[in-house]
Amino acid sequence: MKHTPLYQAHIDAEGKMVDFGGWEMPLNYGSQIEEHHQVRSDAGMFDVSHMTVVDFQGVEAKKFLQTLIANDVDKLKIQGKALYSCMLNENGGVVDDLIVYYLSDEDYRMVINAGTTEKDIAWINAQAKGFDVAVKPKLDLAMIAVQGPNAREKVFAAIPGSEEVAGELKPFNAASLGSLFIARTGYTGEDGFEIMLPEKSAEFTWKMLLEVGVRPCGLGARDTLRLEAGMSLYGSEMNDEVSPLEAALTWTIDLTDEDRNFVGRKALEALRDKGVKKTIVGLILDGKGVIRDHQKVVTSLGDGEVTSGTFSPSMGKAIALASVPMGATGSCEIEMRTKLVSAKIVKPPFVRNGKVLV
Amino acid sequence: MSEVRDDRQYTETHEWILDNGDGTYTMGVTDHAQALLGDMVFIELPGEGDEASAEDEFCVVESVKAASGVYAPADLEITEANEALDDEPELVNSSCYDDGWLVKFKADGIDGLMSAEDYTDTLD
Numbered sequence A: 001m002k003h004t005p006l007y008q009a010h011i012d013a014e015g016k017m018v019d020f021g022g023w024e025m026p027l028n029y030g031s032q033i034e035e036h037h038q039v040r041s042d043a044g045m046f047d048v049s050h051m052t053v054v055d056f057q058g059v060e061a062k063k064f065l066q067t068l069i070a071n072d073v074d075k076l077k078i079q080g081k082a083l084y085s086c087m088l089n090e091n092g093g094v095v096d097d098l099i100v101y102y103l104s105d106e107d108y109r110m111v112i113n114a115g116t117t118e119k120d121i122a123w124i125n126a127q128a129k130g131f132d133v134a135v136k137p138k139l140d141l142a143m144i145a146v147q148g149p150n151a152r153e154k155v156f157a158a159i160p161g162s163e164e165v166a167g168e169l170k171p172f173n174a175a176s177l178g179s180l181f182i183a184r185t186g187y188t189g190e191d192g193f194e195i196m197l198p199e200k201s202a203e204f205t206w207k208m209l210l211e212v213g214v215r216p217c218g219l220g221a222r223d224t225l226r227l228e229a230g231m232s233l234y235g236s237e238m239n240d241e242v243s244p245l246e247a248a249l250t251w252t253i254d255l256t257d258e259d260r261n262f263v264g265r266k267a268l269e270a271l272r273d274k275g276v277k278k279t280i281v282g283l284i285l286d287g288k289g290v291i292r293d294h295q296k297v298v299t300s301l302g303d304g305e306v307t308s309g310t311f312s313p314s315m316g317k318a319i320a321l322a323s324v325p326m327g328a329t330g331s332c333e334i335e336m337r338t339k340l341v342s343a344k345i346v347k348p349p350f351v352r353n354g355k356v357l358v
Numbered sequence B: 001m002s003e004v005r006d007d008r009q010y011t012e013t014h015e016w017i018l019d020n021g022d023g024t025y026t027m028g029v030t031d032h033a034q035a036l037l038g039d040m041v042f043i044e045l046p047g048e049g050d051e052a053s054a055e056d057e058f059c060v061v062e063s064v065k066a067a068s069g070v071y072a073p074a075d076l077e078i079t080e081a082n083e084a085l086d087d088e089p090e091l092v093n094s095s096c097y098d099d100g101w102l103v104k105f106k107a108d109g110i111d112g113l114m115s116a117e118d119y120t121d122t123l124d
Helices: A007-012 A032-041 A061-068 A117-127 A151-158 A162-166 A199-211 A219-228 A265-274 B031-037 B116-122
Strands: A016-020 A023-028 A044-047 A052-057 A082-088 A094-104 A107-112 A134-137 A141-147 A174-177 A180-183 A192-198 A278-285 A296-299 A302-312 A317-325 A331-336 A339-346 B015-019 B024-029 B040-044 B057-063 B067-071 B076-081 B103-106
Touching: A007 A023, A007 A199, A023 A032, A023 A219, A032 A044, A032 A219, A044 A199, A044 A219, A052 A061, A052 A117, A061 A107, A061 A117, A082 A117, A082 A265, A094 A117, A094 A180, A117 A134, A141 A151, A141 A199, A151 A162, A151 A192, A151 A199, A162 A174, A162 A180, A192 A199, A219 A302, A219 A317, A278 A302, A278 A331, A296 A317, A296 A339, B024 B031
Parallel strands: none
Antiparallel strands: A016 A023, A044 A141, A052 A107, A052 A134, A082 A094, A094 A107, A141 A192, A174 A180, A180 A192, A278 A317, A278 A339, A296 A302, A296 A331, A302 A317, A331 A339, B015 B024, B024 B103, B040 B057, B057 B067, B076 B103
């Protein structure tokens, strides 16, 4: 199995290691519920070095990204500004979801998912033929996400010089500090940073963060946090067969510029004109139990399926994201083990910035 | 690694059973099982006086990771369920052999249980 530069740090912290798409990663360091609360109330850090950074450089970098992804990088004018988007196939299905950072019209940085890296790079390279752009996967970069209401203050205390460059950063913006790239982004619904850095600096930076009281958190807490925040997970809420229009990701598609023929646009417009049949909603279980992935959801408009189910530590109840017939509202039933259990359909997010919203 | 106690017996499905010596038994999940399941979030227990036949699923322990059925080791009648688990399911994680017990029941003996030593051997 593959190891990140922080593998030894996880072992030292008694991380419970699991196979995550070929990477040996920490599921938790004892209790994923405690780690979850740590992020909602203070600050926790995640090793996300298994994700991949790809740089795009060249005179046609902007033109290429306007073709490659469904959101429009023309929105990005300020250095360090970030944009969330999907990259689609010709059928309008999602190849991957990603964040792209603007450095200049000839220089962009993208972060893609770990499990899809090989597929993505092959896809990107195939699309890049004929464009004057260099596609550079930066496999030698590590990434640490520090998240929570006190995350920024703790990063400033742990990393000398970080407050000077990142103290004034607005959400969804990034700045460089030498070889570090500090982005005010995340996947938890809390404030914080995602820090990309050379692998040889990773262990030292992790230790500095530990010293200022940032607690390591594993993939278990990462999943409950992102689910409470109503954020999609590639492979669960969307995949190669699912359109962003069917995954409550319409806001990530920009059709404004009629001349921008990004990959998948024709399929998206055809689906939109024909009528989108399903979407992603949130579910809250009324009673006891935990909603699990792939359980059947029965609504007044027809059946759907749980795409991500879990127990919400912040709410003390089971919650889920589910794919259901478009327009389904009110109450529904979930087939759990042998019985039908009643649940409520809500609009995500469930929790943001430490507060329960539903 | 996992704690196994000598004063009780074990099932192949990672439950422990303590003979109280008065025709009743106390049952819970082992340290190995709780570690494997991770943080407990709900424990569904039968009520006092409920009866179960051998091999019936009569409790469910649900963790962040999975729901896991607990099966009756013999024909039995519940004498007490651990109500503290309603509010503190995490007792199963923190104290699986003491405060995190699941149920007490009456039964006319239980067949097929393993000694602590034999159970420990299955964990390797």
